[in-house]
Amino acid sequence: MRALIDIVSDILIDLSARRAKVILTLTAVAFATGALSAAVGVARMAENQIDTNLAATVTDRVTITRTTTQTSGDDTDRPPANDSVDAMRVTFPAGSLKRVESIEGVLAAGLKLPLTDGIEATGPTGATAPTVELAGITSGYLTTIGTTTRTAWALDQPADTIAQIAIISADVATAAGIPTDADTLTGYTITVLDETYQVVDVIHGPAARGAVLIPYDRALAARGGDWQATMRVLTRPGAAHPITRVLREAVNPAAPDTLTLSHTADLSTLRTGVATQLGQLIAAIGGLLVILTGLLIANNMVIAVTARTAEIGLRRALGASRSQIASLFITEATLTGLLGGLAGSALATTTTATVAAINQWDVVFTPWHAALGPAIGLTVAIAGTLHPAIRAAHTAPATAIRTD
Known part of the structure; x- marks a missing residue:
């Protein structure tokens, strides 16, 4: 030392x-x-x-649809109509959204059931929006397309417990002569295919253009089944690929093979x-x-x-x-x-x-x-x-x- x-x-x-x-x-x-x-x-x-x-470039949205085997027409693979709304949930059974939303990495999930597309919607003054899509959605669907609204809760209500309401996109509102400010919507209606809906909110964003959106259960009752419904799942960036491995079983445990998932790129x-x-x-x-x-x-x-x-x-x-x-x-x-x-x-x-x-x-x-x-x-x-x-x-x- x-x-x-x-x-x-x-x-x-x-x-x-x-x-x-x-x-x-x-x-x-x-x-x-x-x-x-x-x-x-x-x-x-x-x-x-x-x-x-x-990781952020990996698709963070997964689309789930019913697997169809028909070669022509729209009704070949259609499940039988039933008076019970719950019985109409063939593709996406009751509880499927909650099961999907409980998966680690899922941020939001929602259902969409289109009723018609490319038709006119008429406002209270007679002004028309020339090409709109009428569809039923759940509140979570709005989150998956990057928008939201304070009245989204109404989209999840059973068909027999709520009046005929609609949430419309800003471009439809402008064309139909309806204010885009949600605070001034009282009394405004929009008519599609002879059905009049009370406008409760206006949403913005490119993903919602041309849309007239009503509660999912009301669309389900009108359609008679969910064979044309789509589930959209929003995940954390980079998490979509591993989540797709368990989505089918989470959505429909009894018949996972009836579902088709959108392709999600794996950049690992x-x-x-x-x-x-x-x-x-x-x-x-x-x-x-x-x-x-x-x-x-x-x-x-x-x-x-x-x-x-x-x-x-x-x-x-x-x-x-x-x-x-x-x-x-x-x-x-x-x-x-x-x-x-x-x-x-x-x-x-x-x-x-x-x-x-x-x-x-x-x-x-x-x-x-x-x-x-x-x-x-x-x-x-x-x-x-x-x-x-x-x-x-x-x-x-x-x-x-x-x-x-």
């Missing part, structure tokens, strides 16, 4: 005498290790951002490939910077040994062993690498955070990133100093003392 203290003391005295050179060496090590750490950090952030963007292979390629890029950059750092430190130590040849000869003449001479340079390199690595780690942290802020990325920085700079500086410094230190240890005292 005493010997180590003496060595460190000698090194500090020597370093203080070569202050400018030491600062330059520390700066070089800091930049080298900092560049490596920053490259790793920025590449990891880029990988994370690319992975997030790819692509995401893995991108991550692998970025990892290889990081390894290549890191390897190059490690080599450059090692060469830099080795060059500095060779110069230091050459400049201190006379001092080495004097120490050997005064009784210093070869191991003491070698440990002197290795310890000096250790301090240089450690201090330079710490400075490099601070530089890398600042650089990584700055790049993240400029590109509006999420900062990905773990504790091992902070330890990367000192670890690299220490390892490369010792590796780069071994040869100069051994060379210094084997210097003949008499020859070294005569060196100018």
